[in-house]
Amino acid sequence: MKRPATHGVTLADVARMAGVSEITASRVMRDRGPIRAETRDKVLRAVAATGYVRNGLAGSLASARSNLVGVILPSHTNNVFPEVMAGIGQALSRSGYQPVVGVTDYDPATEEALVRSLLAWKPAAMILTGLEHTRETRRMLETASIRVAEIMDIDNRPIDLAIGFSHLEAGRASARHLLARGYRRIGYVGHDLDADLRAAARLKGLVDQLGEAGAPLERRHLTGGASSVQRGRSGLGALLAQHPDCDVVVFSNDDMAVGGVFHAMAEGMDVPGRLGLFGCNGLDIGQALPKPLSTLRANRQRIGEIAVERIVMDDGPETGPAIIDVGFEIVAGATA
Template sequence: MKKPNSDPVPEIMRKSTLEDVARLAGVSKMTASRALRNAGDVSRANVIKVQAAAEQIGYVGNNLALSLSAQSTNLIGVVIPGLSNIVFAEVLSGIADAIDGTDLQSVFGVTDYDPEKEYQTILNMLSWRPAGLIVTGLDQPEKTRKLLEAADIPIVQIMDLDGDPVDAVVGLSHKKAGADMARALLDSGRRRFGYVGCRLHRDTRAAKRYAGFVEALAAQGHVLRCEALSEAPSTVHEGRRLTAEILETDPDLDCLYFSNDDVAMGGVFHCMARAISVPDQIMLAGFNGLDFVDSLPIKIATSRTDRRQIGRRAIGIISSGKGPKGVGSRMIDLPAFIDLGQ
């Protein structure tokens, strides 16, 4: 009687190997390997045969083993602060658009605006030897900057131009965006300003917009009359709560500047519930130009940004080749433009 463990493993249960692919395609193992990696020196006919064989037997390659021999993978690491804000989902959509049809593959990590979590995420991603790394913002702590500076791959920092980039950078000046909004609101006749914001201690880009806004007001002899700040994440609910708080403190405000459109939408709901006329009685201004702004029953001002284009251009830099690192060596400015909702 046969021993239970002496039966051969059924073919359907055995993991497919590169040797199986090569045998089925009628090529050498090396040719099969190069065809699957799009190495470029394999005939089109052999590539088609190898790919068909791999598909037929369900072969999955070992990219980690390939990276150990090639010193890199086809992975693009993407580090973003969160997924609850649609802004970063749109950046990822732009990245997905740009790598479609290439052999690149994006992987992303979420930091929750936590510098230590960002450091660990970048450290882990670099250990996988990616072909490039996309990191949100320019305000990483020194130990994180050292990781990025030492990485022998293209580094693209996105969403912000106000700072010292490690390598390439795609984004906009948030300080200028805040200043531009202040000047536009002053030109529209607004004079009694309040500010509503969330997590400025972590969201450095919102903090820069705040600074630019305040400085531009001061340059024309104006100040914020009051502000309502929260350590909570940016949400519609928090925006509504903070709007109620600030208008109770100073009901004569004729303009509220919000840290972003999500928070500003909460302001819209508060004003609708209290029958406060927008923009006649008070103007509400946000940032990002999110799609829902155009669907609101009342109009608000916003700074419109092209998040998908930021993602696409970041991939374009990585795809174009590594090139030398250095401040300003590759800088793409995609400025926001003001929409007063009128």
């Protein structure tokens, strides 16, 4: 197997230069086992002199473990995921792990393909979003014998560990809050819920609770596509055109809700006097509005952090599938 001897400085080169065996150099690099200070110095000098960069592929292959962690998120555009990613990224870097990232665009088949190719890197752990996966995805994750965290949702049985909150319950809580405030003619503006199962679960909770309270949710407008400020703005316009009698509108997401607030502002509508607006997800932006958005918030960054802490830093005994409910809170705000 000939290949042009590239600049590739190997551990062997370093060891030779330092006058030690390869394994000793390896131990110095990894801070493993007892090494005489003098020996360590020799090796480190050789490393500096050669500009050696360790080959993680070879190392991980030999030791059958890597410091890579697979992270699969549904979307780049939905603002909640950068936040989750921030939590994950920070916690990982603290512990010397590195994320390999994939995005599914809410498609289970894409997710399956991603899981397959991420598993190829023998990651130390895997973080994915939600609890719904294809049968094959579950199979692969179960046989991989690595820790798996499923984040955001806890309304089902996880493969290993679920971290998040109940979206169904979140929907119900929103409903109770609005009912308590006296709203009865409730409207809903949502994005594409076929894909976003968690937003759909929140809606279901909302619908159920409102139905039980005798104020069924009949005024709805669904826009296609991903959630965005723009769609929230136009969506509220469309909803009100059809159902001008709404006294409050719930949005599938905070960015949608912010759009709603902007629509109301542009129309000079009195919020919450004439119309209440209620979001979901507690994005920063909503809280910086002139009137802070009434919404439902979960600490997403924390979800990412906990996921990492539990599956990569925790060496504790495996205890079977576990669920961590980080809960959520109603942010009263000033718009509903």
